[in-house]
Amino acid sequence: MRTPIIAGNWKMFKLLSESVTFVGELAPRLSALTSVERVVCPTYLALASVAEALKGSGIKVGAQSVHWEAQGAFTSQISPWMLQGLAEYVIIGHSECRAYLNETDETVNKKVKASLAYGLKPIIAVGESLQQNEAGQTQQIVGGQVRAALNGVDAANMANIVIAYEPIWAIGTGKNASGEVANSIIGGTIRATLADLYGNDIAQTVRIQYGGSVKPENMFEYMSQPDIDGALVGGASLKVNDFVQLVEAAAKAKGI
Ligand code: 13P
Numbered sequence: 001m002r003t004p005i006i007a008g009n010w011k012m013f014k015l016l017s018e019s020v021t022f023v024g025e026l027a028p029r030l031s032a033l034t035s036v037e038r039v040v041c042p043t044y045l046a047l048a049s050v051a052e053a054l055k056g057s058g059i060k061v062g063a064q065s066v067h068w069e070a071q072g073a074f075t076s077q078i079s080p081w082m083l084q085g086l087a088e089y090v091i092i093g094h095s096e097c098r099a100y101l102n103e104t105d106e107t108v109n110k111k112v113k114a115s116l117a118y119g120l121k122p123i124i125a126v127g128e129s130l131q132q133n134e135a136g137q138t139q140q141i142v143g144g145q146v147r148a149a150l151n152g153v154d155a156a157n158m159a160n161i162v163i164a165y166e167p168i169w170a171i172g173t174g175k176n177a178s179g180e181v182a183n184s185i186i187g188g189t190i191r192a193t194l195a196d197l198y199g200n201d202i203a204q205t206v207r208i209q210y211g212g213s214v215k216p217e218n219m220f221e222y223m224s225q226p227d228i229d230g231a232l233v234g235g236a237s238l239k240v241n242d243f244v245q246l247v248e249a250a251a252k253a254k255g256i
Pocket residue numbers: 009094166170171172173174211212213214232233234235236
């Protein structure tokens with residue numbers, strides 16, 4: 001069975017002090033729920049302190065992006081080499097980075113390969129816009145983003161990759177895809193693309209999350225779907241009670 005993975009993407013929220021206080025409250029509440037992998041992705045400013053505060057808790061830390069070079073004249077950037085020992089995961093290709101920070105399929109691919117080379121596990125975010133969705137292009141866009149992100153990534157690395165399907169029209173809007181629709185894209189498009197690239201056996205082992213207005217009230221519906229292995233959560237991951245309920249709902253839905 002694929003171990004469910006719930007990752008909180010805190011985006012540009014929470015001060016350093018708030019981040020540390022938050023995980024101090026969260027960790028004891030999640031300590032018994034070990035059947036679900038739990039990840040928090042704070043801002044870079046808080047990453048080292050959060051990692052320190054979570055030592056021994058079983059909760060993992062993720063970065064929200066990364067550069068593809070190890071070192072160099074890249075003002076403002078953080079490299080995968082620097083993240084070693086601090087973060088286990090890194091979100092790559094989030095639609096907000098694609099929309100506002102010039103992230104492209106090509107930079108996503110470079111970041112995925114660089115992260116793997118330094119032992120980080122990419123959470124690769126893919127998803128279509130409302131316009132693309134309404135034009136019936138979802139499968140083509142999402143399948144294309146998956147293929148581009150994984151260009152040149154060999155099968156042995158697929159155990160270290162998570163994919164997050166985040167339809168852009170569902171992020172922060174309160175308009176979420178139904179469990180059934182999300183499952184059909186995750187199973188029918190993303191997992192099918194992985195099967196085409198790496199064979200069905202490997203495709204069946206890769207964890208694929210849903211993201212976009214996930215909250216305690218709809219989490220059970222998503223996690224009850226056979227191809228959905230977790231969630232990448234923005235807003236609801238900023239509240240301790242909600243975060244705990246998301247993890248509980250995942251464990252309940254998967255019967256673990
Ligand atoms: P919301 O859960 O706030 O819709 O954000 C989703 C997201 O972008 C997670 O990466």
